[in-house]
Amino acid sequence: MRIVSVVGARPQFVKLAPIAGAVAAAGHEHVIVHTGQHYDRDLSEVFFSGLGIPEPDEHLAVGSGGHGVQTAAMLAGLEPVLERYRPDWVLVYGDTNSTIAGALCAVKLHLPVAHLEAGLRSFNRRMPEEHNRVLTDHASDLLLAPTPQAVAHLEHEGLGGRTVLVGDVMADACLRARETGRAAGGGAAFAGIEVPGPYLLATIHRAENTDDPERLSAIVDALADLPMPVVLLAHPRLRAKAEEHGIDLVRGALRPSTPLPYAQMIAALDGAAGVVTDSGGLQKEAYLLSRPCTTVRTETEWPETLVDGWNVLTEPAAADFAALATRPAPAVPVGTPFGDGRTAERVISELAGRVR
Numbered sequence: 001m002r003i004v005s006v007v008g009a010r011p012q013f014v015k016l017a018p019i020a021g022a023v024a025a026a027g028h029e030h031v032i033v034h035t036g037q038h039y040d041r042d043l044s045e046v047f048f049s050g051l052g053i054p055e056p057d058e059h060l061a062v063g064s065g066g067h068g069v070q071t072a073a074m075l076a077g078l079e080p081v082l083e084r085y086r087p088d089w090v091l092v093y094g095d096t097n098s099t100i101a102g103a104l105c106a107v108k109l110h111l112p113v114a115h116l117e118a119g120l121r122s123f124n125r126r127m128p129e130e131h132n133r134v135l136t137d138h139a140s141d142l143l144l145a146p147t148p149q150a151v152a153h154l155e156h157e158g159l160g161g162r163t164v165l166v167g168d169v170m171a172d173a174c175l176r177a178r179e180t181g182r183a184a185g186g187g188a189a190f191a192g193i194e195v196p197g198p199y200l201l202a203t204i205h206r207a208e209n210t211d212d213p214e215r216l217s218a219i220v221d222a223l224a225d226l227p228m229p230v231v232l233l234a235h236p237r238l239r240a241k242a243e244e245h246g247i248d249l250v251r252g253a254l255r256p257s258t259p260l261p262y263a264q265m266i267a268a269l270d271g272a273a274g275v276v277t278d279s280g281g282l283q284k285e286a287y288l289l290s291r292p293c294t295t296v297r298t299e300t301e302w303p304e305t306l307v308d309g310w311n312v313l314t315e316p317a318a319a320d321f322a323a324l325a326t327r328p329a330p331a332v333p334v335g336t337p338f339g340d341g342r343t344a345e346r347v348i349s350e351l352a353g354r355v356r
């Protein structure tokens with residue numbers, strides 16, 4: 001079996017790592033196509049080297065741009081590549097512009113396409129990620145769903161016949177990275193974070209939080225006012241928007257840092273008292289590692305994390321923002337809604353069993 005993986009943005013490299021391992025272990029052929037959506041070393045190369053992913057076979061070097069320009073450049077770049085390899089499966093990951101471009105290009109070439117992390121919904125039609133998810137699911141031949149909730153969303157949209165519940169490949173990656181970090185001494189030291197005592201780990205990068213200066217300012221103010229150091233792993237979009245609007249990231253509780261490689265990021269989370277974020281992946285990683293998470297959004301694609309108060313959705317203007325962000329871990333232990341950490345193997349056997 002020949003699989004072409006189309007990836008381009010940081011969270012996709014994390015999902016690719018266990019898949020690449022499982023494809024190699026099963027002796028199949030794997031072609032990795034990097035669209036170039038993320039091009040900063042911190043967001044791209046360090047993930048390939050740090051997670052032991054083979055170098056991409058093809059790199060489209062698409063770079064930044066408006067949604068139309070970026071997605072169109074990916075489509076134009078992908079078509080000759082997919083035609084050349086004509087794989088048994090095109091595998092697309094998550095919800096970025098690279099995901100929709102990979103799915104659309106494959107469909108137009110009549111190549112079978114599978115969507116990993118299918119069926120997630122925020123029901124917020126203003127998020128670019130929501131358009132990408134819904135359209136990719138409806139275009140794909142096989143929907144690899146991470147949770148029963150995701151399966152229910154797909155069934156509701158008439159896609160149950162193409163859906164299979166496999167678990168969440170992010171659990172594979174996260175639990176493995178925790179072991180790597182702990183074996184190397186773990187925690188803040190391994191992550192290179194110099195904060196005495198308890199700290200919170202924070203990331204903010206979504207367009208709906210960064211692109212309106214008033215909202216971004218309110219979020220940064222709320223973080224800076226917290227009564228505990230806040231290690232802010234600043235995505236390039238956050239840095240660019242803060243600079244553009246004159247919002248200072250070096251004040252109060254804030255300790256801005258460059259984004260971390262994956263194992264260091266998981267170690268930083270393992271050593272943190274809690275998390276404040278708008279990232280989908282980090283909400284789930286906080287849950288997997290039993291760290292209370294405060295999500296600066298009005299909805300989440302991962303409602304499983306809300307159970308028993310492990311994750312809480314809030315707004316920067318909320319009167320109890322500081323109390324929520326610094327709350328202790330709930331007494332009730334986390335569940336296992338994201339599978340057993342062996343999802344990648346299941347994905348590969350599902351694909352192999354369906355080669356036409």
Ligand code: UD1
Nearest residue numbers: 009010037038039040043064065095096097128129236237
């Ligand atoms: C993208 C995904 C989002 C995912 C996130 C993870 C889409 C629509 N969004 O958001 O779902 O959660 O990746 O990080 O696909 N930039 C750089 N260097 C880089 C990459 C981006 O400077 O390596 C800056 C550029 O100014 C760019 C901006 O960040 O214009 C936004 O990048 P983009 O690729 O559009 O989306 P992300 O915000 O990274």
